[in-house]
Amino acid sequence: MASFSSQTKLEACRVAVRSDCCRRAELYAMMRFCGVIGINRQGVSLTLSTSIEPVAQRILSLVRRVFDAECDIRRVEREQLNRIERIEIALVGEQAREALLACGMLQETDDGGSFFEDGIGYRPMNDCCMDAYLRGVFFACGTMLPPSKGYHLEFVLESAQLASDLCDLLYSMDINAHMTVRKEKNIVYVKESECVLQYLARIGAHNAYLQMEDERMIREIKNDVNRSVNCSTANINKTTNAALKQIRAIEFLEREGVLREQSLSIRQMAEMRLEYPEASLDELAQMMNITKSGVNHRLRKLVHLAALLQGSEE
Numbered sequence: 580m581a582s583f584s585s586q587t588k589l590e591a592c593r594v595a596v597r598s599d600c601c602r603r604a605e606l607y608a609m610m611r612f613c614g615v616i617g618i619n620r621q622g623v624s625l626t627l628s629t630s631i632e633p634v635a636q637r638i639l640s641l642v643r644r645v646f647d648a649e650c651d652i653r654r655v656e657r658e659q660l661n662r663i664e665r666i667e668i669a670l671v672g673e674q675a676r677e678a679l680l681a682c683g684m685l686q687e688t689d690d691g692g693s694f695f696e697d698g699i700g701y702r703p704m705n706d707c708c709m710d711a712y713l714r715g716v717f718f719a720c721g722t723m724l725p726p727s728k729g730y731h732l733e734f735v736l737e738s739a740q741l742a743s744d745l746c747d748l749l750y751s752m753d754i755n756a757h758m759t760v761r762k763e764k765n766i767v768y769v770k771e772s773e774c775v776l777q778y779l780a781r782i783g784a785h786n787a788y789l790q791m792e793d794e795r796m797i798r799e800i801k802n803d804v805n806r807s808v809n810c811s812t813a814n815i816n817k818t819t820n821a822a823l824k825q826i827r828a829i830e831f832l833e834r835e836g837v838l839r840e841q842s843l844s845i846r847q848m849a850e851m852r853l854e855y856p857e858a859s860l861d862e863l864a865q866m867m868n869i870t871k872s873g874v875n876h877r878l879r880k881l882v883h884l885a886a887l888l889q890g891s892e893e
């Protein structure tokens with residue numbers, strides 16, 4: 580089974596790119612973030628690699644559209660990596676030079692010389708291009724944890740300058756990014772749920788987005804239950820937080836006319852909670868003459884029901 584990262588890349592591969600500016604943005608991002616420069620007697624070369632066939636096909640078609648060029652393509656098997664195939668796509672000679680200048684990896688100086696840029700080089704200008712650019716960056720060096728493991732999107736880079744430039748670019752789009760170093764690689768990562776979701780939405784990975792959202796809701800409800808279970812009279816703050824959530828849920832169900840359709844025991848529970856917002860589960864249990872787990876079960880049902888009807892974590 581494909582990893583969540585690969586699935587997300589496959590999904591993003593199905594996004595159609597409609598304008599030339601966006602095609603350039605996506606391709607330049609891939610070149611900048613996974614392109615490897617080679618120099619030999621024939622001149623310079625730029626090699627992009629991926630393990631996903633549709634991503635390779637996408638690179639080929641973008642190169643065709645943007646540079647009107649054909650590339651060398653090579654499939655590499657690496658036995659030590661469980662024979663995972665890597666697909667290498669290379670531009671050579673004048674075409675490589677043209678591509679390197681376009682994506683800003685190669686800069687020309689006033690006196691006719693040139694140098695390789697360590698930083699980000701080309702930056703997308705339009706909002707439409709930003710989305711395409713983020714998609715390119717994700718294809719090139721992005722990975723993410725599956726939704727069940729939490730929110731974590733990361734980009735693995737050789738250059739510290741490039742990592743820092745990517746952080747700045749993400750910041751400018753209200754995506755909070757952080758930097759760290761792992762095994763001599765520079766890692767840029769995003770871990771706030773809102774930011775990870777925003778990234779997925781922008782690159783057009785809507786299924787991945789929905790899977791993440793679902794998982795978030797489930798986790799939210801579980802946390803809620805744990806919070807209720809852990810409550811004790813000595814822990815007023817926790818009690819208040821859980822109670823507040825229960826009260827909001829009950830008020831919502833009341834407004835929507837759903838509460839009156841519930842069983843008597845559930846309605847009584849709701850009434851007690853509204854009447855004694857600060858009571859602990861133990862206290863409620865005593866007042867209602869039922870067990871603490873009975874109270875927990877009923878409150879949990881109310882919160883769960885509200886969450887389901889609201890279709891989100893609220």
Ligand SMILES: [Zn+2]
Pocket residue numbers: 598599600601602604705706707708709
């Ligand atoms: Zn555009």
